[in-house]
Amino acid sequence: MPAVNKTRYALLGILNTGAHSGYDIKKGIERSIGHFWHESYGQIYPILRTLVAEGLATAHTEALPGRLARIMYTITDQGHTELRRWLTERIETLPIERNEFLLKLFFGAEVPLTVTLEHLRQHRRQAESVLETFAEIEAMLAIQVTPAMASNLPFWLATLRYGQAQAEAVIRWCDDTLKQFGMSSLPLSGV
Amino acid sequence: MPAVNKTRYALLGILNTGAHSGYDIKKGIERSIGHFWHESYGQIYPILRTLVAEGLATAHTEALPGRLARIMYTITDQGHTELRRWLTERIETLPIERNEFLLKLFFGAEVPLTVTLEHLRQHRRQAESVLETFAEIEAMLAIQVTPAMASNLPFWLATLRYGQAQAEAVIRWCDDTLKQFGMSSLPLSGV
DNA sequence: TCCAACATGTAAGGAGTTACATGATTTC
DNA sequence: GAAATCATGTAACTCCTTACATGTTGGA
Numbered sequence: 001m002p003a004v005n006k007t008r009y010a011l012l013g014i015l016n017t018g019a020h021s022g023y024d025i026k027k028g029i030e031r032s033i034g035h036f037w038h039e040s041y042g043q044i045y046p047i048l049r050t051l052v053a054e055g056l057a058t059a060h061t062e063a064l065p066g067r068l069a070r071i072m073y074t075i076t077d078q079g080h081t082e083l084r085r086w087l088t089e090r091i092e093t094l095p096i097e098r099n100e101f102l103l104k105l106f107f108g109a110e111v112p113l114t115v116t117l118e119h120l121r122q123h124r125r126q127a128e129s130v131l132e133t134f135a136e137i138e139a140m141l142a143i144q145v146t147p148a149m150a151s152n153l154p155f156w157l158a159t160l161r162y163g164q165a166q167a168e169a170v171i172r173w174c175d176d177t178l179k180q181f182g183m184s185s186l187p188l189s190g191v
Numbered sequence: 192m193p194a195v196n197k198t199r200y201a202l203l204g205i206l207n208t209g210a211h212s213g214y215d216i217k218k219g220i221e222r223s224i225g226h227f228w229h230e231s232y233g234q235i236y237p238i239l240r241t242l243v244a245e246g247l248a249t250a251h252t253e254a255l256p257g258r259l260a261r262i263m264y265t266i267t268d269q270g271h272t273e274l275r276r277w278l279t280e281r282i283e284t285l286p287i288e289r290n291e292f293l294l295k296l297f298f299g300a301e302v303p304l305t306v307t308l309e310h311l312r313q314h315r316r317q318a319e320s321v322l323e324t325f326a327e328i329e330a331m332l333a334i335q336v337t338p339a340m341a342s343n344l345p346f347w348l349a350t351l352r353y354g355q356a357q358a359e360a361v362i363r364w365c366d367d368t369l370k371q372f373g374m375s376s377l378p379l380s381g382v
Numbered sequence: 383t384c385c386a387a388c389a390t391g392t393a394a395g396g397a398g399t400t401a402c403a404t405g406a407t408t409t410c
Numbered sequence: 411g412a413a414a415t416c417a418t419g420t421a422a423c424t425c426c427t428t429a430c431a432t433g434t435t436g437g438a
Contacts, residue, residue: 005397024417033293036287036290042419043399069406086295087301088302094291096227098197101282102227103200103204103228105349105353106350107207108278109346126285155298156297158372161368162296166357177349180345195425212388218388234427236392259390262390
């Protein structure tokens with residue numbers, strides 16, 4: 001069991017919703033957990049094989065007429081057990097992310113204020129665009145409510161609102177900070 | 192010039208505030224940009240050497256009496272130029288982080304609700320503890336205001352408030368979500 | 383005397399991305 | 411006929427952490 005790698009659990013979680021091919025999984029991740037998780041094919045295909053080798057999934061080739069043959073992976077009981085074990089496990093302390101934007105902001109005194117203001121505006125635009133994506137996802141979830149989704153929906157919406165809360169906080173902070181730095185660049189008068 | 196690695200710029204940024212040893216830099220990072228950036232010795236020492244090889248820094252051994260000899264690195268004019276070039280450069284699109292907490296939350300329907308509630312409480316506690324650390328840093332910054340720091344202070348405080356805004360948003364979201372899931376676990380009556 | 387902090391470094395290995403290779407099928 | 415999408419996979423490479431090795435100095 002590797003110390004860091006959580007890819008296996010992301011894959012097990014997706015497989016738990018039904019049989020998928022490697023290609024499927026990649027697309028599925030983008031459409032579901034894409035705003036806080038990502039995987040590349042370079043990870044997915046090798047790890048699917050190790051899941052099979054470990055008995056956590058099975059593979060069988062599906063050759064439907066008029067369609068490219070593909071390898072479908074199905075979670076096993078053992079895989080299901082392992083998924084639940086991990087889900088129940090206490091989450092390790094959050095690793096400190098590396099935030100390039102904050103790194104540049106921290107050293108902002110080195111460059112003209114306009115540079116920092118532009119970084120702030122760009123960061124704000126990014127957060128706005130993320131919010132728009134979330135709104136689209138939310139609209140989509142509201143439309144396609146299948147019975148199979150019902151039990152998952154509250155959890156999916158919760159992760160969505162997490163992203164929204166973060167993005168909204170960033171936007172407010174950008175506005176405050178832009179105002180503060182924008183003001184401070186003006187000459188003081190009458191004081 | 193590597194495609195991803197920003198360590199060199201973090202080091203240049205620190206060196207720009209004065210000569211440092213590798214050991215110093217590690218400690219300095221923890222005390223300054225530690226809430227959004229980290230480096231290990233395994234990165235710092237080799238990269239300091241490449242900075243020297245590239246003419247962005249110089250090294251000289253400092254042997255003060257009654258103190259361990261250490262290698263002090265000083266930024267060069269070329270290093271300073273390179274730092275400013277990077278600071279001015281547009282920030283690449285943010286990579287999607289991998290959030291294990293959200294991953295577990297997303298698959299929450301698989302496990303008893305108590306498991307998710309506990310994850311939520313732990314996540315909230317972590318955010319609270321981060322807020323406390325920020326308050327300490329803020330208090331420290333308010334006390335030790337040296338003239339050399341004056342121009343940097345607004346930027347340092349801005350990164351601090353960024354972290355605070357994020358942590359506060361997380362806490363509010365945890366409270367909302369705990370309330371929602373806590374409620375939904377109770378049997379409905381009178382409806 | 384022992385531990386924490388100071389100080390520098392390397393080796394090994396895991397994690398993860400990117401680019402490439404290959405080819406079928408569908409859509410414009 | 412071309413381009414996009416479906417579909418699987420590997421090789422090379424970078425990044426980064428962890429563990430280890432080594433030794434000094436200062437304080438309890």
